[in-house]
Amino acid sequence: MEKGIFYAVSTGAGNAELLTLQAIRVLKSCEVIFYPESEKNTIALASISKITEIDFSKKTLVPCKFSMTKDEDKRSAEYQKVASECEKYLLKGKSVAMLSIGDVSLYSTAARAATLIKKLGFEVIFIAGVNSFSAAACSALASLCERDEKLSIIPGDAYYIEEKLQSALKEEGTKVLMKMGRHLKEIISILNEEKLIQNATLVQNASLPEERIFRKTELMTLSKEDFENAYLSVLIVK
Structure with a gap:
């Protein structure tokens, strides 16, 4: 079975109108969407939820919990957990999109997760956005x-x-x-x-x-x- 592709998808600064056409196309094509979730917000998910072209009833939405701790061991364990969850879907041939507010290249949880997933042997693609x-x-x-x-x-x-x-x-x-x-x-x-x-x-x-x-x-x-x-x-x- 062909492996899925991991996409780190930038959702822009928050306004749904700042999502790129490329980001919308990729999100439409991915069966699984991972999104960061904290006690304060789910801004990235809120941004894409307003895009009517995406049928969320056919998507698997997976929350990723990242703490604000400065304990690097704990942070590493959180990223390893997310990478392992992504791997399960990718091995089944399902492409995964992981959301990141702003641009994925700047202070992004998705970029760090992508590093781990690439080491596991999967193709990784970054989708640029408005920082x-x-x-x-x-x-x-x-x-x-x-x-x-x-x-x-x-x-x-x-x-x-x-x-x-x-x-x-x-x-x-x-x-x-x-x-x-x-x-x-x-x-x-x-x-x-x-x-x-x-x-x-x-x-x-x-x-x-x-x-x-x-x-x-x-x-x-x-x-x-x-x-x-x-x-x-x-x-x-x-």
């Missing part, structure tokens, strides 16, 4: 780079914990901070201390109906709820 910082910049009418300007993507939570954020913010070019987690409030305080608040724009839930944009000193007026909803937040510092 969150591009969607955020477009919502804010912001040009990320012009001519020869540099663009840096910074995982805010990790850089804050490792005390590397201040030095990273002093580098040339535009800085995009993602994955800020519970440290968004502290990161904004650092921007203020470094006198960069006037150059900063925060976009939450880019492309979604709940989208909010805060510019410059507006960042100092964020509420407790705004900080608690930091999961889909992108900070652009010019």
Whole structure:
């Protein structure tokens, strides 16, 4: 029996209209769809559920639970479990699509799972998508780079914990901070201390109906709820 193909499918920043035609075609063709599920959301699944061309009654939907733990052994075990579940379907000749918000090449659980599945001997294909910082910049009418300007993507939570954020913010070019987690409030305080608040724009839930944009000193007026909803937040510092 011919093996199935594993597709890591980007679903874009959240709005269903940001799914590519290629992503829709692949999702229509795959019998099995794995999607990330957490206590907070199932954003990737919610995005594709609005695509009327996909008949979900004929799909097998499999939730993937990934914890936010920093324990690498536990995280590795979670990915191994997902890869093993995918393998069962792939060996039966069924192609599997694993959803990833944004673009699968950037901070993606699907990309890490794909590495394991490729080692098992299966064909892996990445489907590109609209990443969150591009969607955020477009919502804010912001040009990320012009001519020869540099663009840096910074995982805010990790850089804050490792005390590397201040030095990273002093580098040339535009800085995009993602994955800020519970440290968004502290990161904004650092921007203020470094006198960069006037150059900063925060976009939450880019492309979604709940989208909010805060510019410059507006960042100092964020509420407790705004900080608690930091999961889909992108900070652009010019």
